[in-house]
Amino acid sequence: MPKLVHASPKYRKHRASGQAVVTINGRDFYLGPYGTKASRREYDRLIAEWLANGRRLIDDGPDADLTVVELIAAYLRFAKAYYRHKSPRGTEVDDIIRAVRPLKEMYGETAAKDFSPKRLKAIRQRWVDAGNARAYINKQASRIIRVFRWGVEEEMVPASTLHALEAVAKLKRGHTAARETEPVRPVDDATIEATLPFLPEVVRDMVQFQRLTGCRPGEVCLLRPCDVDRSDDVWLYRPMQHKTEHHGKARIIPIGPKAQDVLRKYLLRPAELFCFSPKESEARRRFLEHQARTTPMSCGNAPGTNRQSRPKRTAGDAYTTSSYRRAIHRACEKAKVEKWGPNRLRHAAATEIRRNFDIEAARTVLGHSTSKVTEVYAEQDIRKAMEVARQIG
Numbered sequence: 001m002p003k004l005v006h007a008s009p010k011y012r013k014h015r016a017s018g019q020a021v022v023t024i025n026g027r028d029f030y031l032g033p034y035g036t037k038a039s040r041r042e043y044d045r046l047i048a049e050w051l052a053n054g055r056r057l058i059d060d061g062p063d064a065d066l067t068v069v070e071l072i073a074a075y076l077r078f079a080k081a082y083y084r085h086k087s088p089r090g091t092e093v094d095d096i097i098r099a100v101r102p103l104k105e106m107y108g109e110t111a112a113k114d115f116s117p118k119r120l121k122a123i124r125q126r127w128v129d130a131g132n133a134r135a136y137i138n139k140q141a142s143r144i145i146r147v148f149r150w151g152v153e154e155e156m157v158p159a160s161t162l163h164a165l166e167a168v169a170k171l172k173r174g175h176t177a178a179r180e181t182e183p184v185r186p187v188d189d190a191t192i193e194a195t196l197p198f199l200p201e202v203v204r205d206m207v208q209f210q211r212l213t214g215c216r217p218g219e220v221c222l223l224r225p226c227d228v229d230r231s232d233d234v235w236l237y238r239p240m241q242h243k244t245e246h247h248g249k250a251r252i253i254p255i256g257p258k259a260q261d262v263l264r265k266y267l268l269r270p271a272e273l274f275c276f277s278p279k280e281s282e283a284r285r286r287f288l289e290h291q292a293r294t295t296p297m298s299c300g301n302a303p304g305t306n307r308q309s310r311p312k313r314t315a316g317d318a319y320t321t322s323s324y325r326r327a328i329h330r331a332c333e334k335a336k337v338e339k340w341g342p343n344r345l346r347h348a349a350a351t352e353i354r355r356n357f358d359i360e361a362a363r364t365v366l367g368h369s370t371s372k373v374t375e376v377y378a379e380q381d382i383r384k385a386m387e388v389a390r391q392i393g
Contacts, residue, residue: 214349
């Protein structure tokens, strides 16, 4: 079979007229006298517009024959480039892929312009029947709408399709059969201490660092030596990426003495490498297993001999928020305690700061713009209310 290539249409000479011509999507465009600067500029303009529009002509307008699966494929190409900075492996892209999977399965061959609110509701009901939570379903439905909004922006889908989908109201609490989730609560220190012995050393230090600093899970995963300013007694960590950077906001995380003690041994590496590495954690685990080996070296497998030459999954250079959470969940199962995730460490730190200082201090440490957002993380200390009731009630 011939090799598939992504070459651009060629600049050619039309012999009968002597003009330059380029054929794009089956249409001939005459550019002016062959070989002139003006014809070259016109050629460059047409090709640039064609590439920017996903190899479609701008004046074609919405494609009546464009199917949903073709729209999904075009959007995923865009999303993988747009969201590549979110994390080492792009968790937002993974969420988008999960959101469009039922869209592709149920309506992949449907014309994109014909995708209607009723069809969106059918996908949403599929999520409800699968037992997904209401908040999760609303987020995934909004991602599907985002696909069609991008399609309208790129003139691939008529605006009327998007307007109809945006009229679909989100699922409301108490008015749907979708499962409700409990608010994220702080994890108590006793549960953390019971879990720590069952965590790999690297993940154990990540947990302790996050509990002491109150940073986000993604921020602890992306920590590098070059991001830490150690010129003062309190170190300052400026993440290379963070949640609100697209709003033009800076993020600075103070690192106190206790957190410094946890982090110090991970700073003795090249400045651009991630401090908390799954590769190092896996190598450490295998080393400890080898040290505990009871079978003589003359018997059984030598280290590394029973490994696949091309495994489907390998340890990466940095943890993702998902792999970080899964490591904690596995340790919770071994410790036989309630499962908790890294976000609850942030809530625990915020609550402690609010109790010992005030809501404004918690807002500053967590990096929120307003204390209203901080109140979601830093729960009120009920003991203060109990003391008031004890005295006046």
